[in-house]
Amino acid sequence: MKLEKIVSYLKQTGYVFQGSEIYGGLANTFDYGPLGSLLKDNLKRAWKKRFITESKYNVLFDSSILLNKEVWQASGHLAGFNDPLTECLSCNNRFRADHLITNYDNSINCDGWSNEKLLEFLNDKKIACPVCGKLKWSEIRQFNLMFKTNQGVIDNEANLVYLRPETAQGIFINFKNIQRTTRRKLPFGVGQVGKAFRNEITPGNFIFRTREFEQLELEFFCQPQTELKWFDYWLEEMKRFLVDLGLKKENISYHEHNEEELSHYSNKTIDILYNYPWGFDELWGIASRTDFDLKAHEVHSGVDMTYLDNETNEKYHPYVVEPSLGVERLFLAVIKDSLTEETLPDGTTRELLKIHPFLAPYQVAVFPLIRKRHQAKAEAVYELLSKELSVLYDETQTIGKRYRRQDQIGTPFAVTIDDETLANETVTVRERDTMEQITLKIDEVASYIKLKTKF
Ligand SMILES: [Zn+2]
Structure with a gap:
C-alpha cells in the first residue's frame, strides 16, 4: 500500500491533519483529529495494560519534560547526541x-x-x-539534536534548558526515589509514556519521523549478568504484543546491531522492523544498556545510585534493559495492516479498517433506524452504553451509508434501534468484519461488546 493512500485516508476520515494547516502548515507537525486522538490513546492504554498493569515487575512513572541540564551532560546527550x-x-x-x-x-x-x-x-x-x-x-x-529553550524571564545561557530527547533519563534520575517508595526488589521495571523532542535534520515519511513524538519506554532494572536473559524475555513480550494487536507476522522482521552499530554502552541491541510503505524500518528497539546510565548519573550528581541486595548484602549498580517504542510509528503500522478494500457479493466495494476492536476509536455506533420514530430510544441506549464503552451516535442518511461510514473508520459494532426495540427492548447488533447481525436484549449489549473488544 502506498504512503499517499494512507495519508489521504487518515486526513479524509479525521485521523490525522497537517499541523497549523490554516496558516499554511508547520513543516513536519501533525494534529490528531477526533479519531486519531482516540486511537493514540488506545495504543497507549494497550501498552500500559500489557507492560504495566499485567506485569508483576513494572510500575508507571511520569517525569517532567524539562530537566536540569546536568542530566544531559551526564547522559552524554550534550556532547554526543549529534547527526552529521x-x-x-x-x-x-x-x-x-x-x-x-x-x-x-x-x-x-x-x-x-x-x-x-x-x-x-x-x-x-x-x-x-x-x-x-x-x-x-x-x-x-x-x-x-536537542531543542533548546529558556526557563524564566531572562533569555541567557544560565537558564538554558532542553526539551527531553527521550523519556528514559527522567526514570534513571528517579531510580532511588522509585525503588525506595515502592520497596521493590530487583528485578523491576519502570515504564513511561510521554512526549520527546528531537530537532531532526531530515524528518519525513509522514508521522514516522517527526521532531515532536511520543514514546512508550520501559527501563527494566536487573542484577548484572542476568540482563541478556531479561533481554530475551522482553523481546518475546514485544513480539507477542505486536501480533496480539493484529500486526501481520510477515510485515515484522528483526535487526540485531553488530559491533560497529552498537552504542558504546550497549552489549546487545535489536530493532524490530516493520514493513512500512517505503520498506522495512525501525518500529521498536530493545537495548541492553548495562549499568552505564546509573553510573553516569552517580558520577555527575554525586548521589549514590547503587542498589543494596538484602539477601546477599551486596551493593551494585543494576543493569538496564530498555524496550523503546514510538506511538506514531505503531499508529502507522496498525493503520497500514488494517486498511483494506473488500468486494461484496453484490459487486460493490467497501473500504474497511479491520483494526483490533480494542484499538478502534469507537467500539460501537448507535443508530435510530428512522430518526423521528426511534430517536428518543436510541438516545437512551447511547446514554446507557456510553457509561461503559466508547460510543458514536449517528442518525444521518440511510442505514446502509451509516454502516459503510463505520466500516471505513473501523467501528467493530453497530447497534440499530427499530420498532422491535420499542416493542420488546431488543436491538440489532451488526459486526464490522462479517457484517453478520444478531438480536440482543438492550441490557445484554454492553457486556457482549466488552467481551468482544477486550485486549
Ligand atoms: Zn542542492
Whole structure:
C-alpha cells in the first residue's frame, strides 16, 4: 500500500491533519483529529495494560519534560547526541550525510564513520544533492539534536534548558526515589509514556519521523549478568504484543546491531522492523544498556545510585534493559495492516479498517433506524452504553451509508434501534468484519461488546 493512500485516508476520515494547516502548515507537525486522538490513546492504554498493569515487575512513572541540564551532560546527550550535517553549497538545503549514503545504497551502514569518511564517500560516489542535482557538499559538522529553550524571564545561557530527547533519563534520575517508595526488589521495571523532542535534520515519511513524538519506554532494572536473559524475555513480550494487536507476522522482521552499530554502552541491541510503505524500518528497539546510565548519573550528581541486595548484602549498580517504542510509528503500522478494500457479493466495494476492536476509536455506533420514530430510544441506549464503552451516535442518511461510514473508520459494532426495540427492548447488533447481525436484549449489549473488544 502506498504512503499517499494512507495519508489521504487518515486526513479524509479525521485521523490525522497537517499541523497549523490554516496558516499554511508547520513543516513536519501533525494534529490528531477526533479519531486519531482516540486511537493514540488506545495504543497507549494497550501498552500500559500489557507492560504495566499485567506485569508483576513494572510500575508507571511520569517525569517532567524539562530537566536540569546536568542530566544531559551526564547522559552524554550534550556532547554526543549529534547527526552529521552537510549543506548543499549550490541550493543551501541541509541533509544528513549518512541518510544521503543509505538512500544511495541501503546495504551500507555508516554508523561510526568519521565526518571525513562520510564526505569522501559522497564525493567519490558522486552522490548529488537530491534537490538541485549538484555535487557541492560542505564540510560535515555534528549537529546536536536537542531543542533548546529558556526557563524564566531572562533569555541567557544560565537558564538554558532542553526539551527531553527521550523519556528514559527522567526514570534513571528517579531510580532511588522509585525503588525506595515502592520497596521493590530487583528485578523491576519502570515504564513511561510521554512526549520527546528531537530537532531532526531530515524528518519525513509522514508521522514516522517527526521532531515532536511520543514514546512508550520501559527501563527494566536487573542484577548484572542476568540482563541478556531479561533481554530475551522482553523481546518475546514485544513480539507477542505486536501480533496480539493484529500486526501481520510477515510485515515484522528483526535487526540485531553488530559491533560497529552498537552504542558504546550497549552489549546487545535489536530493532524490530516493520514493513512500512517505503520498506522495512525501525518500529521498536530493545537495548541492553548495562549499568552505564546509573553510573553516569552517580558520577555527575554525586548521589549514590547503587542498589543494596538484602539477601546477599551486596551493593551494585543494576543493569538496564530498555524496550523503546514510538506511538506514531505503531499508529502507522496498525493503520497500514488494517486498511483494506473488500468486494461484496453484490459487486460493490467497501473500504474497511479491520483494526483490533480494542484499538478502534469507537467500539460501537448507535443508530435510530428512522430518526423521528426511534430517536428518543436510541438516545437512551447511547446514554446507557456510553457509561461503559466508547460510543458514536449517528442518525444521518440511510442505514446502509451509516454502516459503510463505520466500516471505513473501523467501528467493530453497530447497534440499530427499530420498532422491535420499542416493542420488546431488543436491538440489532451488526459486526464490522462479517457484517453478520444478531438480536440482543438492550441490557445484554454492553457486556457482549466488552467481551468482544477486550485486549
Ligand atoms: Zn542542492
